Amino acid sequence: MPNKFPLWKNLLVLLVISFGFIYAAPNLYPPDPAIQLSGQSGAMVIDEVVLQKVEGALDEAGIEYFAGEADGESALIRLRDIDLQLRAKEIIQAEMGGNYIVALNLAPTTPEWLSDLGGQPMKLGLDLSGGVHFLLEVDLNAALATRLESDLQDVKSALREERIRYRTFELKGQQLIGQFREAEEVDRATALIRANYRDLQPQFIQGQNPLSLVLKLSDIAAGDIEDNAIKQNLTSLRNRVNELGVSEPLVSRQGKNRIVVELPGVQDTAEAKRIIGKTANLEFRLESLDKAGEKFKFRNPSGQGPDARLQNKAVISGENVTDARASFDENGRPQVNITLDAKGGWQMGYATRDNIGRRLGVLFIEYKTRLDKSVDENGEVVITAVPFVEKNIISLATIQAQLGKQFRITGLDGQRESSELALLLRAGALAAPMYIVEERTIGPSLGADNIELGVKSVTLGMMMVLLFMLAVYKGFGVFANIALAMNLVLLVAFMSLLGATLTLPGIAGIVLTVGMAVDANVLIFSRIREELASGSSIQGAISSGYDRAFVSILDANITTLIVALILFLIGSGPVQGFAVTLSIGILTSMFTSIVMTRGFVNLIIGGRKIEKLWI
């Protein structure tokens, strides 16, 4: 029979429609404003007792809440009024104290049966939710240089132990160069390095005077060092981000040497920048007793602390600090408790044993970028980023006893200073310096505005297209319009299911898809009109109209998909959002405009005697 779908095809259409409605549905439930409570360390238990304390504080302040829940690791309290969210946070923070992280959150309200099916609302990009985005570049050359510097010391002492005599051995660029007098010494050194330092590749440069031996890091070793540097930086960045109390932060590697940090919904952006942007390291150094060493300024902007001269050699560095907490001593004065790892504790003990009474300084090393303007040979102004290092003392305290794995710094001015110092100590461990290369801050109100504008333009665009199709294709316009509406539902369903992020350009992509999705139907209907004009029967015209138009639609959509794919590969953040919506839109629109409209047409017109097509 002409123009009848077999049963399975009708069922398929039905299945896809219900799939679309189910997985698009979670977006209909607006999230509740909520407060999330978690502990500074994983060991803290957050249970019903903690929850009751929080609820008590909210009761007292007269803030309405509901559905508080605690699962041992964190607690979530939903609020009735979003305007009270900030105040609720302050109240809870004051009640619970500094050991708890209190974060603003938007709790999903997806009904249970939907979330059991894997349904979830679309994620909102930063431009819609508001928040901060940072792109940090890790200086991998610095990480390699640090490693080579320490290898250099090891190699030198190994050579001395083996009584292999060299004239000089130094770090030049990315390689170690040693100079020898005798060829036999070079051979022995080569053998020693081959045996004990697998990561270093010795290469003897023939026919030079003095004889030179060049050591390079093997590609594998260099790759490992770079990977480790990035990993360690990721870890310490995650720790810092946790300090901020953001509900769903993103810290991930991007490309070879970049790290992207996204903090949605952050209100106090200055605070976020202060902590993330702190690409820093720490060194504990003894104050020098003579003119040797280097003089540093105290970091305090009000200039309270004295400048001091510190030794060149560090006792330990930020990597060795495992924890630092602000607290109060027995007399109620602020102090910072520091815990070191085993190696750091041993080195600290060794260094302080004979130096009781001397002062120990904590040097805070910040890596910053300055932009310099210069004029190049073409007379154009070019701006180059010049990284520079700033070193300041953040603490200078007298050693009272031999220090070990755990010790404390006292004599601080106030609680603010002690918590700041604790934060800096915790945050200090970075394997390689980082520089901020991109930063975007979107205020929460701008995000809300963007959503509103997006929804408005999708609605208006959609309405105009629906009216146009009705006017031009009458009865078949209805089919096309149902397909178009269904396309939007499917697009939302797929984006929610895939966990794709909706951005403002993504909304633009949806709008554009709405405009372009009708193209397939326009093609098909034009074909049917042509077939009718050339005298085909009604059923024949429908059938060949769909068949003939299919090839054009396929070719046109595949080529557009190629373009969307490239857009995804070269784009970043928002532009990728656009590419994703465009690609999904192309695929769903092919289904709705070809298979689905055909199903409707078959159901209503197929197999019947009809005098005139209303097209």
Place this chain on the structure above:
Amino acid sequence: MSQLKVYNFMGIRRYAVVFSALMLIVSSLSLYTQGLVLGLDFSGGTQIEVGYEQPANVAELRTKLETAGFDSPVVIHFGAETDVLIRMQGEPDQGLAERVYNVLQVDGEKVELRRVDFVGPQIGEELRDDGGLGMLTALALVMLYVAIRFQLKFSIGAVLALGHDVIITLGVFSLARLEFDLTVLAAILAVVGYSLNDTIVVSDRIRENFRKIRKATPVEVINESLSQTLWRTINTSVTTLLVLLALFFIGGELIHNFAIALMIGVGIGTYSSIYVAATVMLAMDVDREDLLEPVEGELVDDLP
């Protein structure tokens, strides 16, 4: 319904060539001499958007910022009279946004900090390279696909039509001194996709007619094909333009230029799919012979 009217599109192709050539020359000249106004994404720098409750006087704000020691800030209205965009060279060091904010707030007016963007110079440069490279890759892949699915002459026609659209759209941006940022780059690539869509549909019909109509000159075949697809071309352009108008008027300032780029592109793309691709094919003496492949009945019957 009456028999289809065949318009003599190709009869005026000489004028179309002159028109396109003129547009291309003007666009290229403008791009070569004054280039594009690069947005923050590509140029690097810092930009701060603030919102006032009352219409703001940008000249006054500029003077205020200069007095406060900021180096040549650019201050402009952004979308509305009450929104102001401040652009500066250099990195937002700690507290830059707050310092600007404080300067702007002196008269006790309520100011809202809406957005702070900083893009380092190396990122801008990479994006410029990646954007250009992406455009070329897209064109190359599309050319390959069309060459395989259709034929080389069609492929060259399609790619020249795309290049034509991209250069003219960029040219309009350069001439009108509109800002070129990442969203505009995305729009240009979407233009490539859209214009391609159009060209493919037209080419598809030309191929079909070359195979079907035996006694006709190439010019006649192409005229007939273009006439057959004319309403489809117009209707699709209209629906796309309708939604773009919606984006343009109420989509907000951030995607204003995105909508402009697409509107120009859709307009030019519609024209180029009629004139540029077909004219290029004719110039290369496209003929029935080019398409006599043994692909008869390539429509798969079971497909809906």
